[in-house]
Amino acid sequence: MKALLHATAAVCAFGTYAHAERGSDGQLNIIYWQAPSTLNPYLSGGTKDLQAASLILEPLARFDETGALQPWLATEIPTVENGGVTEDLKQITWTLKEGLVWSDGSALTSEDVKFTWEYCTAEGGGCAQIEKYGGITSVETPDNQTIVVNFSSPKPYPYTAFVGAQAPILQKTQFAECMGSNAVSCSEQNLAPIGTGPFVVSEFRPNDVALYNANPNYRDADKPAFANVVLKGGGDAASAGRSVLETGQFDYAWNLQLAPDVLASMEAAGKGEVISGFGTLVERIMVNMTDPSSDLGPERSTVAHPHPFLTDVTVRKALSMAIDRELLVEIGYGDAGRTTCNVLPAPEIYASTANDACKTQDIAGANALLDDVGWEKGADGIRAKDGQRLSLLFQSSTNAVRQDFQVVLKQWWSEIGVETELRNIDASVFFGGNADSPDTFQKFYADVEMYANNFDGTDPEAYMSNWSCDQIPAPENQWQGNNMPRYCDAAYDEMALKLSQTASLEERAALAKAMNDMLMQNFIMIPLVDRGRVSAKSNSLGGVILNTWDSELWNISDWYRIKD
Amino acid sequence: MTDRLAHQSTRNQQFWRQFRRHRGALIGGVVFAIIVLGVLLGPMIWTIDPGYPDIRARNQGVSWLHPLGTDQLGRDTLARLMAGGRSSISVGMMAMVLSIGLGCLIGMAAGFFKKLDGPLMRLTDLFLALPLLPLLLVIMMLFREPLSRSIGPQAGIFVLIVFAIGITSWMPTARVVRGEVLGLKERDFIRAARAIGATNYSILKQHIAPNILSPIIVSATLGIATAIITESALSFLGLGFPPDFPTWGRQLSDATIYMQDYPGRVFWPGLAISLTVLSVNYLGDGLRDALDPRQQNLRK
Numbered sequence: 028m029k030a031l032l033h034a035t036a037a038v039c040a041f042g043t044y045a046h047a048e049r050g051s052d053g054q055l056n057i058i059y060w061q062a063p064s065t066l067n068p069y070l071s072g073g074t075k076d077l078q079a080a081s082l083i084l085e086p087l088a089r090f091d092e093t094g095a096l097q098p099w100l101a102t103e104i105p106t107v108e109n110g111g112v113t114e115d116l117k118q119i120t121w122t123l124k125e126g127l128v129w130s131d132g133s134a135l136t137s138e139d140v141k142f143t144w145e146y147c148t149a150e151g152g153g154c155a156q157i158e159k160y161g162g163i164t165s166v167e168t169p170d171n172q173t174i175v176v177n178f179s180s181p182k183p184y185p186y187t188a189f190v191g192a193q194a195p196i197l198q199k200t201q202f203a204e205c206m207g208s209n210a211v212s213c214s215e216q217n218l219a220p221i222g223t224g225p226f227v228v229s230e231f232r233p234n235d236v237a238l239y240n241a242n243p244n245y246r247d248a249d250k251p252a253f254a255n256v257v258l259k260g261g262g263d264a265a266s267a268g269r270s271v272l273e274t275g276q277f278d279y280a281w282n283l284q285l286a287p288d289v290l291a292s293m294e295a296a297g298k299g300e301v302i303s304g305f306g307t308l309v310e311r312i313m314v315n316m317t318d319p320s321s322d323l324g325p326e327r328s329t330v331a332h333p334h335p336f337l338t339d340v341t342v343r344k345a346l347s348m349a350i351d352r353e354l355l356v357e358i359g360y361g362d363a364g365r366t367t368c369n370v371l372p373a374p375e376i377y378a379s380t381a382n383d384a385c386k387t388q389d390i391a392g393a394n395a396l397l398d399d400v401g402w403e404k405g406a407d408g409i410r411a412k413d414g415q416r417l418s419l420l421f422q423s424s425t426n427a428v429r430q431d432f433q434v435v436l437k438q439w440w441s442e443i444g445v446e447t448e449l450r451n452i453d454a455s456v457f458f459g460g461n462a463d464s465p466d467t468f469q470k471f472y473a474d475v476e477m478y479a480n481n482f483d484g485t486d487p488e489a490y491m492s493n494w495s496c497d498q499i500p501a502p503e504n505q506w507q508g509n510n511m512p513r514y515c516d517a518a519y520d521e522m523a524l525k526l527s528q529t530a531s532l533e534e535r536a537a538l539a540k541a542m543n544d545m546l547m548q549n550f551i552m553i554p555l556v557d558r559g560r561v562s563a564k565s566n567s568l569g570g571v572i573l574n575t576w577d578s579e580l581w582n583i584s585d586w587y588r589i590k591d
Numbered sequence: 592m593t594d595r596l597a598h599q600s601t602r603n604q605q606f607w608r609q610f611r612r613h614r615g616a617l618i619g620g621v622v623f624a625i626i627v628l629g630v631l632l633g634p635m636i637w638t639i640d641p642g643y644p645d646i647r648a649r650n651q652g653v654s655w656l657h658p659l660g661t662d663q664l665g666r667d668t669l670a671r672l673m674a675g676g677r678s679s680i681s682v683g684m685m686a687m688v689l690s691i692g693l694g695c696l697i698g699m700a701a702g703f704f705k706k707l708d709g710p711l712m713r714l715t716d717l718f719l720a721l722p723l724l725p726l727l728l729v730i731m732m733l734f735r736e737p738l739s740r741s742i743g744p745q746a747g748i749f750v751l752i753v754f755a756i757g758i759t760s761w762m763p764t765a766r767v768v769r770g771e772v773l774g775l776k777e778r779d780f781i782r783a784a785r786a787i788g789a790t791n792y793s794i795l796k797q798h799i800a801p802n803i804l805s806p807i808i809v810s811a812t813l814g815i816a817t818a819i820i821t822e823s824a825l826s827f828l829g830l831g832f833p834p835d836f837p838t839w840g841r842q843l844s845d846a847t848i849y850m851q852d853y854p855g856r857v858f859w860p861g862l863a864i865s866l867t868v869l870s871v872n873y874l875g876d877g878l879r880d881a882l883d884p885r886q887q888n889l890r891k
Binding site: 321358 | 642643644646649650663664732736737739740833834835845847848849
């Protein structure tokens with residue numbers, strides 16, 4: 028008995044001192060209430076999938092919690108000053124760190140990086156991150172460590188390709204057979220990619236759970252501290268929050284979009300804490316510029332048929348004017364939100380102040396506006412013009428805060444004579460990106476829809492290019508575009524192009540602001556709330572740095588168990 | 592003629608006497624009547640709009656202004672409870688009528704006509720074997736939009752939900768009814784009726800139907816309860832009524848996240864569902880005792 032006690036004591040002591048050893052902290056339990064469906068970030072636009080993959084796959088550089096670029100697989104960030112970027116801004120040279128190996132033991136070479144570009148830009152692949160690789164003409168590999176990326180035109184912000192959680196490096200040997208239209212059918216590869224990250228996938232059940240083990244070949248011999256990770260998906264935000272904050276079953280819960288008082292009462296249980304940070308996440312209403320009527324069959328919600336009344340800018344403006352954004356923040360987010368009139372609210376230099384009038388609700392003004400252009404109220408209080416009633420189908424994902432928003436918005440819109448039918452769709456279907464499902468946010472078979480979106484990193488170029496004409500989701504591109512409103516304006520596309528050619532930071536900021544203002548003043552999107560990211564971690568989990576500019580699991584190799 | 596009327600009235604008296612003896616049924620009936628009257632007539636007295644979000648007055652406790660408090664958007668809980676009851680009880684009733692109607696029709700046909708027995712019972716087995724939830728999902732996906740366009744979103748979903756619940760819950764009734772009919776068919780009084788030349792229709796109407804009333808009533812009461820619960824499940828999955836349309840099931844699922852802070856929000860719709868289901872079950876129990884000729888003889 029005594030011997031056993033000694034042995035136990037020895038183990039305990041060992042555990043305390045050896046926390047810098049790989050795998051010494053046992054199992055880490057993470058809950059994502061939207062279950063990941065693939066581990067290939069190039070085939071999914073969903074944040075859940077990108078973050079689940081970020082334990083395995085790594086980019087050349089990523090963003091830290093302040094939004095600054097950090098070299099990850101590369102030795103340093105190439106700039107004009109250090110000679111990594113040429114003077115004409117058409118070439119960038121990355122150098123890989125020495126001795127990097129994949130989790131299967133083979134060496135990571137510049138060939139893999141080149142392959143990743145080829146993979147995403149292959150014809151018919153439907154690569155979800157293709158805008159990250161825009162403008163690249165060729166990728167050269169002079170030696171095993173060096174990657175030279177050539178752009179067709181001067182690229183003032185070249186840190187999109189191979190940077191951030193959305194554009195990590197894939198292994199050439201593994202994915203060589205999966206180019207182009209084969210991409211989707213390569214399920215073995217997509218569900219278990221080989222990476223350089225701190226963990227390797229041991230089992231992945233799509234839409235359920237992902238199990239990871241520490242990568243035996245990870246470059247830092249002492250990391251990660253956890254031997255394995257369970258990333259459980261599914262359920263809802265409330266039960267996820269409860270499982271970390273109240274019962275302590277899980278160590279980390281992602282994206283707890285819950286009513287503020289609910290979250291506060293959960294935190295009071297004392298098992299964990301709520302962590303939050305502001306990024307670029309904006310809860311917004313997307314306005315469908317195309318006709319979603321089911322009569323149109325496969326052509327519904329495509330540019331072939333303009334929307335019967337939402338193409339009228341006064342209607343869109345009135346919808347925005349009727350909203351009391353202060354109240355929405357108060358109902359839904361408390362301290363984790365703030366009102367915004369921009370779809371591009373951060374970083375500071377990009378935030379426009381030209382649209383701030385939206386912060387005050389003006390129902391009388393909205394009514395007057397609609398009266399002026401001939402939308403007359405009928406006997407039932409609903410406005411109509413030429414037999415066209417202002418009747419909306421308003422869809423969103425199933426989520427307590429979003430349903431509350433829907434109810435309040437419906438009330439405000441009824442006060443300006445707009446009838447609203449509400450629909451809510453299970454989040455994993457709505458954001459699932461399944462091209463066969465009619466209920467995805469890309470297909471947008473509704474008049475308006477509400478969700479939140481943001482961008483990785485600090486440069487809005489790729490994000491702002493989401494609303495150019497070639498980003499419109501359509502059957503031809505397997506509904507993979509990001510331009511949900513199906514907005515198409517040559518002037519906007521021109522500004523997007525100009526942004527991609529401008530080097531000076533001030534000019535870039537001015538352009539991005541102008542693009543934001545153009546979208547906002549045309550009411551293509553109606554921004555509601557600038558949301559802080561709220562997650563929860565257990566009190567025994569150390570090393571977590573909430574990063575709103577990259578994957579939340581970006582520094583998981585540094586996470587450890589806090590010993591009593 | 593007078594004879595017949597007199598006979599009818601004594602039968603009614605007899606039924607009432609029998610029914611009154613079942614105390615649970617009496618209480619159940621009274622409670623159910625109160626609930627139905629409450630949700631039907633209540634909104635005329637309590638005129639607050641159940642859908643109006645009075646956001647400044649949210650999360651309020653019990654007060655004269657809001658006897659049961661308000662929810663997270665400032666909607667009056669009492670008004671919502673009454674509005675929710677209207678939809679839940681009417682879904683329950685209509686779905687029950689549909690499923691009992693279908694069940695009786697198929698059960699009687701299968702039991703009475705030998706040729707139909709095999710095919711109809713295999714059809715019943717087929718429906719029993721169908722997984723309920725996926726079937727409902729498919730029904731919702733296929734018919735939701737066309738219906739909501741032709742008769743409006745709420746009426747469309749109402750019809751769809753009643754149809755979906757009705758079409759997936761008639762099988763137990765059909766089996767029970769068939770069994771009863773099979774047994775009755777061979778009894779002497781049916782043979783006698785046939786011998787004096789009664790048609791199939793009149794045998795079914797005059798002799799079979801009254802004798803299988805008790806299992807039907809039991810099925811019906813259970814059916815109301817199941818229908819209310821199925822509707823709640825559909826609302827919970829986001830496939831039922833639109834999120835702002837109050838039903839008891841929706842109110843219950845909306846309130847679950849506030850359960851610890853505002854238990855009243857879960858309690859009231861939960862109580863309403865339980866009371867309705869319980870009272871309907873007792874009522875059915877009493878009705879069966881009072882209507883069943885066999886039980887009547889035992890008690891005399």
